[in-house]
Amino acid sequence: MGHLITVATCSLNQWVLDWEGNLGRIIESIHQAKAAGARLRVGPELEICGYSCLDHFHELDVYTHSLEMLLQLLQDETTHGIVIDVGLPIMHRNLRYNCRVICLDGKILLIRPKMWLANDGNYREMRHFTPWMRPRETELFHLPKMLAEVQGATHVLFGDAVISTPETAFGAETCEELFTPNAPHIDMALDGVEVFTNSSGSHFTLQKLDTRLQLIMEATRKSGGVYLYANQQGCDGERLYFDGCAMIIVNGDVVAQGSQFSLNDVEVITATVDLEEVRAYRSSISRGMQAATSTAKYQRIQTPFELSPEDEDADVWKRPTPVIKPRYHSVQEEIALVGGAYLWDYLRRSGTAGYLVPLSGGIDSCATATIVYSMCRMVIQAIEEGNAQVIADVKRLAKYDGEDVLPKTPQALCNQIFTTIYMGMKKQSSRETRQRAKDLSDAIGSYHVNLDIDDVYEAQKKLVVNTINFEPKFRVEGGTNQENLTLQCLQARIRMVTAYEFGQILPTARGRPGGGKYVYPYISDQSACCVDSLRGYLTKYDCSSADINPIGSIDKDDLKRFIAWAEKSFDLPCLNEFLTAIPTAELEPITHDYVQSDEADMGMTYQELTIFGRLRKLNKLGPFAMFQRLVHDWSIDRERSPEDDGPAYTPAQVAEKVKRFFHFYAINRHKMTTLTPAIHSNDYSPDDNRFDLRPFLYPSFWSSWSFKRIDMELKRIEKRSAKKASV
Structure with missing residues (x-):
């Protein structure tokens, strides 16, 4: 039995509700994967309907049309001969799930629902879907008639399971699950799963790729294995840009990386990986005792389909894809x-x-x-x-x-x-x-x-x-x-x-x-x-x-x-x-x-505004907490490094700056409700209509308890400073 397998992952420029266009791009990615010799193909999250359908996910049409596109995919014989991991929404027992469908040669092997949903920042998945809350459990999904006729059966497995081929086993994660503390790949790896797929709808922010890449690399650096990361690419109809960058990682090393920004609608990357390298790596790290005692056992769905067929005509000089250095762009x-x-x-x-x-x-x-x-x-x-x-x-x-x-x-x-x-x-x-x-x-x-x-x-x-x-x-x-x-x-x-x-x-x-x-x-x-x-x-x-x-x-x-x-x-x-x-x-x-000057009109510099914005959104600081932070960060008495070009103010000046910012922030909040849709590029974006959900009618901060507390704290600081100076 062979131990070299060729796998493929992709970035697709899908568009919400573009049913036939999305299906065409999925099929094209499968054709490209097959042409490269791959036997397993994974695509982005919700690739059939497009990720950003939002409240369209409450409409039954979305589920009906998604299954209709799945049917066309299964019936297309040009997509046979390769295991396909494809994403779509599915309704099961009146609950809506974000699913992966694993299929082969026109048959469904498994429907795997997402277990941990993204529900912060730009994401509202809990508004649209129900998480599958039963790890390592499955039940039967009743196929609609059109799919049952193709399947030759009325039911398929639905739930958290893995696929077993003659030479290995692979399991699916979906986007957010990678970012959770107890990610599914951990238990799958302890149960002997060697290949992991991750189908994502991960949006761009400045310098986010480094965080994403480190998480993926760490997933297999600790547990060993092959990780296939797929991602949506482009603008699919919302403020977010999905930055692609499909990747294949082996034991913590990158062996293939797609482009992060591309005008290609379909981009497929492939790699040949050696399963023996995974097994050797796992034998050299501290996992044996945990694997032997783990109670997290997965149901394996058996298929005779080989990911590494022994073919007399196969290229005897075929070798694993070499490790590459990850590529990053500057801001x-x-x-x-x-x-x-x-x-x-x-x-x-x-x-x-x-x-x-x-x-x-x-x-x-x-x-x-x-x-x-x-x-x-x-x-x-x-x-x-x-x-x-x-x-x-x-x-x-x-x-x-x-x-x-x-x-x-x-x-x-x-x-x-x-x-x-x-x-x-x-x-x-x-x-x-x-x-x-x-x-x-x-x-x-x-x-x-x-x-x-x-x-x-x-x-x-x-x-x-x-x-x-x-x-x-x-x-x-x-x-x-x-x-x-x-x-x-x-x-x-x-x-x-x-x-x-x-x-x-x-x-x-x-x-x-x-x-x-x-x-x-x-x-x-x-x-x-x-x-x-x-x-x-x-x-x-x-x-x-x-x-x-x-x-x-x-x-x-x-x-x-x-x-x-x-x-x-x-x-x-x-x-x-x-x-x-x-x-x-x-x-x-x-x-x-x-001559009119913006910074003079505002009463603060753009550098100060950036700091206010980061502390307000990223650090979750209100007026009083922000004053407590900045009275130290902007102190005129602090020790300054050569790189420190930040402001230097007295405590009274800091108090005035903070109160001025929150005053104008409050009285101008009504303007945020009409902001032009902006490409989301930073996690301290003030976009009111999707990302930064805050009231638009505030009480006057100048007479509020928040500002009174700043004044009280300022008096305490000045009293302490005066006492210290007199000693």
Whole structure:
């Protein structure tokens, strides 16, 4: 009996409720796996229906259509000759389960329901599914008639069991189960299971791959074995981007790793692994006594199908796939790649004509436009690699003289599908910001519109003057704070209306494919990064109110690092001017001694806002606990290392900063309910509609017990400091 087996795992760019498209990609992955000689194929979580169906999982249609697609898969003889591990939702005894179906040659071997459900952060699996709470137990599942006819039986096993082949045994984990303290693979390994499959719908956040990879490597480093990790890839219809990176691990070492960001709809990786290496490894680690005394025994479903057939025509020189070094991207690369890949999926699947971004001359809109340019770079690379799906999408989106003509450069593609627009005001907008916007547009090749909105602004302002006989003035003109805010917000909202107007008419005006049928999705530009939203430093329904926001959960420091990286990596020298410019909304008139500054308006720096955001979300700190933490972290008396560039404040200043942050956080919470959907990139994202679930109506913190406790603690600290100083 052979001991070398070839296995396959994959990343699929599935789309919620795209039944036939999803099935086609599953079948293509099986064909590629078979072509590589694999005898076992594992795919992503809920791959038949798409992971992010959310409350569609409450609809019976989802379960009916999932089984109909499974039936087509079983009946397709081109998928026979390989063990298939496929994911779909199944209803059993009126309960909804997130399942793996293990099948072979048109027959179901086992339906394995997920036992530990993801139910934090972005995940709501307990809202939609019931966990299987009986480890190592099975019962019979009554097949619907259409499946029973193919199966040749009315029932199949349903529950927690493993598959036994003549040479080994393999068992399934699903996504979250790997992350639990007592993961199923531990008991399976102690019971002699040598191959583990993990089907995931694991979303991207910056630098998350390292954590995920370490968990997978550790799973087999402690227990030994072969681990096949599959993952969803792309935007499947929600705010999340699933970053693929399918992997095969043997005894804690990576032997195969797929791409983390790709425009390929189907990506299959394979490896040949030696079962004898697993057995030798297990004999050399401290597991024998635990395995011998373990009471966790799994039911084995026997199949004569061999994963390592002894074939006279087999390649006698076949050897195990060698160990490789894991590949990681930097934060800057991740921002470029995740934004580009997500925006391409959004664009091609929405059926629209391109994107429109208002360029303000600031870092936020600059970063957004650069991410769109990154998308175009990725598309051109895919065209050069012969990606048939990308080529077909580009032919629909871009208009050229010849049917087979394709863009040769990112700039050429940008000019077809990307519009930038500068909407200035004669008194408020500087020559510098207008020029920066034009320079960036020229560098990336976007179709650029340069206009002023003064006439529209004056007309709208006259409504107030003519109706209530009151003329509001800016602060620099002697107006009150409320007048100043009113006029700033008026400009911002006019820009939003103008952007949508041009987004709708430009495809027709430019004679783009589809004429008036298509519009440009409007990408948020101003006050759009993570910390701006958290502070509420934006106008409700202004340029932050758009169709999609690629930088909505990225903080300002990471954006600056990304722009500095893109300046050199994308050969865009003009980006340097955005890095050195003072952040300004340019909503107030510029005078000889006054230029509006974002940080001055907010009363805090972007660095401080990032710290507030992390402590609020990741560390779960309220006002009082945050003060207690920062009074030490920001102390002017602390010992500072050369790398410590954090703020230094007195306890009273820290108290003022913390209270100011929570005051504006509270009064601006209503703005979060209307935030443009943002690509989820950080675990301290303020996205109110899915990730950061908090009230939007708060009591006044200034008169609340939380702030009184800060004042009490401040007095205690100052009293203790005064006493210490007098000694």
